[in-house]
Amino acid sequence: MNNKLSIIITVYNLEKYIDKTLDSIISQMTEAYNLEILVINDGSTDNSADKIELYTKKYAYIKLINKINGGVCSARNLGIKKATGNYILFLDGDDIIANHFLENFFFKRLNIDLMIGSRIIKNKNTTQEIILTDNIYTVNQFLSDMLKQRINFWNIGGYLISREIILENNLEFNENLESAEDLEFFINVIKCVEQVKTTSNLFFYYLNLREDSISLTFSEKKINDQIIVCKDNINYLDTLELDNSFFVDKYIHIVNEAKNIRDLSRIQKIINDNKIVPRKIGIKRKIHLYLIYFLGVKNYLYLKRMKKEK
Known part of the structure; x- marks a missing residue:
């Protein structure tokens, strides 16, 4: 046919x-x-x-x-x-x-x-x-x-x-x-x-x-959607025992895009509700996730900005 x-x-x-x-x-x-x-x-x-x-x-x-x-x-x-x-x-x-x-x-x-x-x-x-x-x-x-x-x-x-x-x-x-x-x-x-x-x-x-x-602009809703889908894919790749560093990097990149969001407390809640625990990632990625989760999004973005301005 x-x-x-x-x-x-x-x-x-x-x-x-x-x-x-x-x-x-x-x-x-x-x-x-x-x-x-x-x-x-x-x-x-x-x-x-x-x-x-x-x-x-x-x-x-x-x-x-x-x-x-x-x-x-x-x-x-x-x-x-x-x-x-x-x-x-x-x-x-x-x-x-x-x-x-x-x-x-x-x-x-x-x-x-x-x-x-x-x-x-x-x-x-x-x-x-x-x-x-x-x-x-x-x-x-x-x-x-x-x-x-x-x-x-x-x-x-x-x-x-x-x-x-x-x-x-x-x-x-x-x-x-x-x-x-x-x-x-x-x-x-x-x-x-x-x-x-x-x-x-x-x-x-x-x-x-x-x-x-729409792919060039970020909003609270879009960050929320991207974080959730990214987390789900990291978990899926873990079940297949595949390298998920590509999506871990995307997850971290999405967090960085929150720098233009006025109310970071709402972004913090999104992150808190969608934390990832990847099966295997390098030390650099672990540090980024540690800073995001334990310092909070606001302080993490502040440190990133200070590092860029040096």
């Missing part, structure tokens, strides 16, 4: 960017490809919906689904419910699909539930290429390899997943999360598959350039 691909694109006030996202897919499309593009408009207040509507009139495989604003997780979950393909790719409305992505997908007979692709991440001042090898791993092998290389392997847009796996295991994005929802979802997916395929083929460009991008 020929594969059908559902690309689920979530949009909220992205009128300046959605054209490039859709054009990057349309430019690769041929009649031979069995594709649907589901654009979930999450209550945009700009002209995003009008722009997308023009595409739906021109291309039958593009569908616009409007909903009341409820966040990116609710938008992706709606996309899952509406999708009909046997594989799903999630995108944000300002991502760009790589050249030849569709060709690489449709000319391969996929018989695996999860495939991770290479990607390019563009920030304001840096560009990072994450090029994977062509390989098939067990879950433990995959996680071990990615953690050793310190790769953010869970980026939305960076993987293809079997819709059957999602439906059979009732997988969905956690609508209570404002941040780290992509990591939590990916780890839940990983727990449901036996093998992971990686490919050197480029999947997409992740453009982290917008001033209003």
